[in-house]
Amino acid sequence: MAIIQLENVQKSFEQKPVLRRISMDIHEGETVALLGKSGSGKTTLLKHLNALLKPDDGRVCFQGTPIDTLKPHILRRQMGYVIQDVGLLPHLSIEENLTMPLRITGRSASQDTIIELIELVGLHEKYLNRMPHELSGGQQQRVGIARALATNPQVILMDEPFSALDNITRIQLQDDFLNLKGLAAKTIIMVTHDVFEAFKLADRIALLHDGELMQFDTPINLLTKPASNHVADFLKNDHLLLKMHQITCHQLGHHSTKTVFHALESDELKSTEKLAIMQAFLNFHS
Numbered sequence: 001m002a003i004i005q006l007e008n009v010q011k012s013f014e015q016k017p018v019l020r021r022i023s024m025d026i027h028e029g030e031t032v033a034l035l036g037k038s039g040s041g042k043t044t045l046l047k048h049l050n051a052l053l054k055p056d057d058g059r060v061c062f063q064g065t066p067i068d069t070l071k072p073h074i075l076r077r078q079m080g081y082v083i084q085d086v087g088l089l090p091h092l093s094i095e096e097n098l099t100m101p102l103r104i105t106g107r108s109a110s111q112d113t114i115i116e117l118i119e120l121v122g123l124h125e126k127y128l129n130r131m132p133h134e135l136s137g138g139q140q141q142r143v144g145i146a147r148a149l150a151t152n153p154q155v156i157l158m159d160e161p162f163s164a165l166d167n168i169t170r171i172q173l174q175d176d177f178l179n180l181k182g183l184a185a186k187t188i189i190m191v192t193h194d195v196f197e198a199f200k201l202a203d204r205i206a207l208l209h210d211g212e213l214m215q216f217d218t219p220i221n222l223l224t225k226p227a228s229n230h231v232a233d234f235l236k237n238d239h240l241l242l243k244m245h246q247i248t249c250h251q252l253g254h255h256s257t258k259t260v261f262h263a264l265e266s267d268e269l270k271s272t273e274k275l276a277i278m279q280a281f282l283n284f285h286s
């Protein structure tokens with residue numbers, strides 16, 4: 001069953017349609033990227049999922065229940081929210097920042113719980129006593145993710161979580177993101193305008209254009225079976241690299257879910273293996 005369902009969701013601001021009859025089923029445990037250019041409606045759509053915004057028409061259901069019938073605090077306990085600029089309270093220590101959502105929701109905030117939480121995002125407990133400004137941007141964003149995980153929600157909503165980071169930190173956090181213990185088995189819905197980020201992290205991508213859902217599909221289907229010329233055009237410039245990214249080592253005989261993209265970057269493989277992967281890639285496309 002879908003954990004989140006959107007049925008004909010429509011929203012206008014000042015008579016300008018921003019979401020045009022969006023219907024989507026989001027499955028439990030999948031990572032979905034909301035992808036599109038600036039102003040396409042990604043954040044507006046994300047905010048409908050946890051009732052920060054209400055549709056003018058249509059409805060959003062969480063586990064089969066229309067969310068307008070759920071109490072906002074009950075819904076939000078099930079949906080962690082990670083924002084671009086992290087939003088840590090600057091005058092509170094990392095520990096206090098993490099304790100806050102637990103206290104608000106009446107959960108225990110023991111030292112053990114907090115240590116477990118920070119370890120879920122790959123940070124050492126020594127950071128708990130520090131102030132936010134004493135952490136790097138990447139570390140702060142990890143704390144932002146830990147804070148979203150504090151109430152043990154089923155769903156994590158992320159609005160451009162990595163876009164404020166420098167290139168190297170962003171790529172490192174994206175790579176780690178795939179393996180963070182705290183995010184395993186969560187349903188994640190992430191806004192991004194970065195095509196590579198969407199292809200790297202998402203199981204399915206919802207491509208939005210001017211408030212319209214152009215296609216909601218797996219990365220490989222977006223590339224090989226675009227629903228329209230618009231989808232094909234959107235991905236045209238990055239097409240070759242994206243395809244390379246999508247052919248998994250598994251398809252190429254490596255029993256790993258690592259992508260070719262990663263494999264070619266990796267130090268674990270010998271150059272002859274990298275050549276074999278490149279050859280397989282070329283054969284796949286010839």
Ligand SMILES: Nc1ncnc2c1ncn2[C@@H]1O[C@H](COP(=O)(O)OP(=O)(O)OP(=O)(O)O)[C@@H](O)[C@H]1O
Binds near residue numbers: 014036037039041043
């Ligand atoms: N509260 C609001 N009042 C009026 N217009 C709004 C409001 N929020 C968003 N909009 C408009 O709705 C459209 C979609 O905005 P939204 O933030 O959802 O786009 P986005 O795809 O997330 O863009 P970006 O990548 O730039 O954040 C834009 O034209 C924006 O100006």
